[in-house]
Amino acid sequence: MDERVPRDFETLRTTILERRQSLPKRIAQIAAYALDNPDDIAFGTAASIAASAGVQPSTLIRFAQQLGFDGFTSLQLVFRERLRERNSSYDERLAALRAKAEEGAGHRAIFDGFVAAASTSLNDISDRLNEDHFEAAIALLAKAETIYVLAKRRSYPVASYIAYALGKLKIRNQLIESAAGLNAEIISFASPRDAVIAISFSPYAPATIEEARVISEQGVPIVAITDSSFSPLAQFAKVWFEVAEADFAGFRSLSATMALAMALTVAVGEKRRDTGGKRKA
Amino acid sequence: MDERVPRDFETLRTTILERRQSLPKRIAQIAAYALDNPDDIAFGTAASIAASAGVQPSTLIRFAQQLGFDGFTSLQLVFRERLRERNSSYDERLAALRAKAEEGAGHRAIFDGFVAAASTSLNDISDRLNEDHFEAAIALLAKAETIYVLAKRRSYPVASYIAYALGKLKIRNQLIESAAGLNAEIISFASPRDAVIAISFSPYAPATIEEARVISEQGVPIVAITDSSFSPLAQFAKVWFEVAEADFAGFRSLSATMALAMALTVAVGEKRRDTGGKRKA
């Protein structure tokens, strides 16, 4: 029929959004309905969909034709295909992504690779998280006066999000970053009544390790997020988590670490609320 | 027209497996096919399914009737319902986790919630990424002399990871952060030969928007990562991405944004290598 008919849902979606302005009223109505209720389009009959959207079946067909399909039926195929793909199990999806990324099909493959790496890491951590360690870490951090957050380089984004979240939750915290080279001084203020969250992955930033050493010698308890039991961070930590992040193109995903970090932060906030800032409510 | 007709897929599945032995040959053949290719049953017509399974349409109907349905159509409904539910299961799972976490069902629920939020976001973006925008953004960034990275508050972690990655790839970049309040000066150095990656989600940090405005007025092209077409960032951007991050306990996941950011960064690095840093290799 037409020249460039959208064959996959995403293209279709984009096309619809682009033309949204220039569509006649009823057609626009159906367009909006289609994007809002894609499942109904996939399963319904022309009559039932038209009724739900408040238009005539013929309008539905005109809508399809305007997009270049030769009828409602071919339009519906796209919506069905979408469901099929979406529905393929999580693992299959992941495998497909990896395969696509590996065969190196252009820039899209790079994107797929990062998504796959992130998904893998999340899958992984959700199986492996040690709940006892998790509870211990929460308890330790919940009773700290100030939580120090320590991470450099590739782990720094996690630290900055932790600091942001702690601030939002009104939990006193100090991000140890070296803008002015005053880290040593900041660290020297930490006392055993405080606590540290330290994050470092191989190759461990020497500064992180060194600072962790110093601070642990001051008797400040450390919760570490790192990548193996051989990590130099682990030896200084009261509690530590092993997080295996998949990497792609030389860059490690941070999804699992982020999820763990956020969970820790929010759980600490909750525990403090329960225990009561003022020792028992 | 039986008494206990299986209404959901799982019951149906069990019923089929139970009776498998006692079914006549062709009916068993269709039964096996149905369990192996549930998607085909959901979408196909009686004729097409029968053909794929190697039986007659009438057999398909007999199969349905034997299970207590009054015809193929009602059997098919169960298979369709399954697809619908499966499809929404991510969101539902997330909703369930949220509810669980709210009623205080332990810290593990919080962790699961963050993992689910991250997975949902990744799934979502992998379906929705607009490849044309993606290519356009890469092209735009690849020819920039310096890439400025602009993001505050909750988006800042992403910016810092982008800056880290760009640095690793030896791509000149400048993170616009206000440690010393010199942002305005830093921004004033940007020229139309440069480019900006700006990231902001609702509620948009006013500083980000303002700086994006200023920098776009200097003619510097902006690639924006934001959350909707109504975002104030979108109007200043040459290319923008809509990323819908699920949130949990008030904190937005960053997984999808991170994956996109990393993909952009690495793709830019790759494009530069191909095009040749020194104008054609």
Next chain:
DNA sequence: GGCAATATGAAATAATAATTCCAATCGATA
């Protein structure tokens, strides 16, 4: 305000698909 072009509604029609029916085949049992 009148005219043409476009859009919409409703019903008729065509296409497609589900179901039924009947004859043919198969399989167990005496």
Next chain:
DNA sequence: TATCGATTGGAATTATTATTTCATATTGCC
């Protein structure tokens, strides 16, 4: 091996559903 009941294949029938058509309404333009 003959016979009865169950099973199957294939075509006829019926139902449902998409599509077309045409009259009517709406919109934009002069």
